Amino acid sequence: MDGSDFRSFEGPATGAPRVVVIGSGFGGLAAAVRLAGKGYRVTVLERLDAPGGRASVFRQDGFTFDAGPTIITAPFMLEELWASAGAKLSDDATLRPCDPFYTIRFADGEVFRYSGDPAAMLAEVARISPEDVDGYQRFLQKSAGIYSVAFEALADKPFHSIPFTAAAMADLVRLEGYRSVYGMVSRYFKHPHLKTVFSYHPLLVGGNPFTTTAYYCLIAHLERQFGVHYAEGGMGSLIRGLVRVLRENGGEIRCGAEVETILTKNGKACGVKLASGESLEADIVVSNADPGWTYGRLMSEAPRKRWTDRKIAAADYSMGLFVWYFGTRRRFETVGHHTILMGPRYRGLLDDIFIRKTVADDCSLYLHRPTASDPSLAPPGHDAFYVLSPVPNLASGTDWAREGEAYRQRVQRRLEDTVLPGLGAEIISSHFVTPADFETRYLSPLGAGFSLEPKLFQSAWFRPHNLSEEASGLYLVGAGTHPGAGLPGVLSSAKIVADLLPDAAAYQPGAALSVS
Ligand SMILES: Cc1cc2nc3c(=O)[nH]c(=O)nc-3n(C[C@H](O)[C@H](O)[C@H](O)COP(=O)(O)OP(=O)(O)OC[C@H]3O[C@@H](n4cnc5c(N)ncnc54)[C@H](O)[C@@H]3O)c2cc1C
Structure with missing residues (x-):
């Protein structure tokens, strides 16, 4: 799918309030679909040449590679998103369960x-x-308890109001969110491998298991209850589907359209100015750009109460990602859909990545082989892979233009020594991205893979609110906002924004909500 697929579309009822959405990641598209479903005239502006953001898809040498997310843990959220705009997920995508969810291989050979x-x-x-x-068994009960409060009751509720946050506080304290995921898991398990198995999940949303709030222990229950799924044909089917539903509801998407400034008047967002010089008026602006970019760059000229340049600079960003996409001339049948290869060190490596911010000699890897389940992603008899290695974000000072190829070779050797013997001779397609690419491609501060780190004091009320406190009529969605990264998080952020706004017919110009 490229930008030429996206023609301009006349909006619905003339006179309906106008929404501009900056960015077409899952958060931006989900907000756009929901608001179009509520009767707003929605325009999505995406700086890249295709929609999807981190969930974009690229094709190379006959292989189809999902650039980012591969694991779907809450399929019901996608069904509900499609339904919110009068559509059916099954018209656009087929989700299939993975069994097992993951194969976790330890350096000592344990699996x-x-x-x-x-x-x-x-x-x-x-x-x-x-x-x-x-x-x-007790950990599973704990995980279910956290899930019922932190996910079911609170994840899709706005955290911009202090009374709401205060009311939720008792529950949040009871859930022991002041502990880390690893700290919580260690209360239930003695064996180091099991501590790793049940604590590594925060890495899937950019967190260090040793500092991420224990609320993220809910993922164990989420996976157990609803399974781990993949989208047949890749994540592109979901992105194409969201674009289709948006258009069916009168919305439009413009690719190659970079927003340079969010325009404000008397403290209210009133439109955007593009890098091309064009301006678009809007009643409501929804930003899916990273909150650090939204406030630090798109609103650099506007007075800001909370998200000042100093506060943005002091924020802790998630780790960076080194992702190598490759296609092989033969199939590696013994490798499953999702494999995690733990390195020899757990805490030491995480300290290097998150605290010392140095690129270590060893690595832990997530290996994605979608062709284990869906051979359509590669030419017949071939395999498509990606391997992801968590690395420090750009605060490490690493010159990835110089170091990238050496790091790729190190990852290749690790794969050859473990699950892909003889890999080097089989590669016929190869492409890698580093934190430097995340910075330039997604405008992600410090090239972070998942925006702000999910620490306690960067969660809920402390995370950038979905209803901006810096300008009325401005809303934020996506990984850096409440509740956080990963598809369930960003889809929740879009639901929060849509729930905060009335149906278009009931919208009162000038009555935009603001944080008091
Ligand atoms: C390699 C990788 C693997 C992952 N795996 C999983 C997984 O298996 N399961 C899971 O649930 N999650 C996974 N995640 C996390 C998940 O993909 C992300 O949290 C989610 O996709 C982020 O969506 P988003 O809406 O925040 O926006 P993004 O995808 O970051 O998109 C934001 C968009 O805004 C655009 N933009 C920014 N600024 C401007 C501007 N000024 N003007 C116009 N456009 C602009 C960008 O170009 C981009 O397209 C993974 C992430 C990565 C990187």
């Missing part, structure tokens, strides 16, 4: 098959550490 089958999971835990079976 843990992480699945949604309760009996198989119990057997895996018992095989590794019989004395941890009871703790595992």
Whole structure:
């Protein structure tokens, strides 16, 4: 899909309030679809030549590569999103369950098959550490308890109001969010491998298990309850589907359209100015750009109460990502859809990435082989892969233009020594991205893979609000806003924004909500 697919579309009822959405990541598209479904005239402006942001898709040498997300953990949220605009997810995408969810391989040769089958999971835990079976069952209860509050009750509620936050505080304290995920997991497990297996999930949303708030222990329950899925044909089917639903509801998307400034008048957002010099008026502006970019660059001239340049500079950003996409001339049948290759160090490597900010000699890897489930993503008899290595963000000072190829070779050697012997001779397509690409492509501060780190004091009220406190009529969606990164998080942020606004017919010009 390229930008030429996106023709201008006449909006719905003339006179309906206008919404400009900056950016077409999952958060921006989901907000656009929901607001178009509510009768607003929606225009999405995307600086890249195709929609999707981190979830974009590229084709190379006959292979189809999902650039970013691959794991779908809350399929019901996608169904609900399509339904919010009178559409059916199944018209655009087919989701299929993965079994196992992940194969986790340790450096000492131990393998843990992480699945949604309760009996198989119990057997895996018992095989590794019989004395941890009871703790595992209690951990599942804890995870379910956190899920019911932090996800079901609070993830799709706005956290801009102090009374609301105060009312939620008792629950949040009871859930022990002041602990880290690793700290919480360690209360239930003794075996180091099991501590790793049940604590690594924050890495999927940019967090360090040793500092990410224990609310993220909810992921274990989310996966167990709803499964881990992939989209047939890749994530592109979801992005194309969202664009289709947006257009069916009268919305439009313009690619190659970079917003330079959010225009404000008397403290209210009233439109945007593009890098081309064009200006677009709007009643409501929704920014899916990184909050650091939204406030630090797009609103650099506007007076700001909370998100000053100093506060943005002091924020902690998530780790960076080195992602290598490659296609092979043959299939590696023994490798599953999702494999995690743990390196020899767990805490030490995470300290290097998040605290010392140095590129380590060792690495832990997530290996994606979508062709294990869906051969259509590669020419017949071939495999499409991507391998992702968490690395420090650009605060490390690494010159990735110089170091990138050497790092790729290191990752290749690690794969050859473990699950892909002889890989070097089989590669026929190759492309890698580094934190430097995340900075230039997605305008991500410090080239972070997942925007702000999900620490306690960068979560809920402390995270950039979905209803901006800097200008009325301005709303924020996406990974850097509440509730956080990952598809469930960014889809929730879009729902919050849509729920804050009335149907277009009931919208009162000048009555935009603002944070008091
Ligand atoms: C490699 C990788 C793997 C991942 N795996 C998973 C996974 O398996 N499961 C999961 O749930 N999550 C995963 N995630 C996280 C998830 O992909 C992201 O949290 C989510 O896609 C981010 O969506 P977003 O809406 O915040 O916006 P983004 O995808 O960041 O999109 C923002 C868009 O805004 C555009 N933009 C920015 N500034 C401007 C401007 N001034 N004018 C116009 N356009 C602008 C950008 O070009 C971009 O297209 C992964 C992320 C990465 C990077």
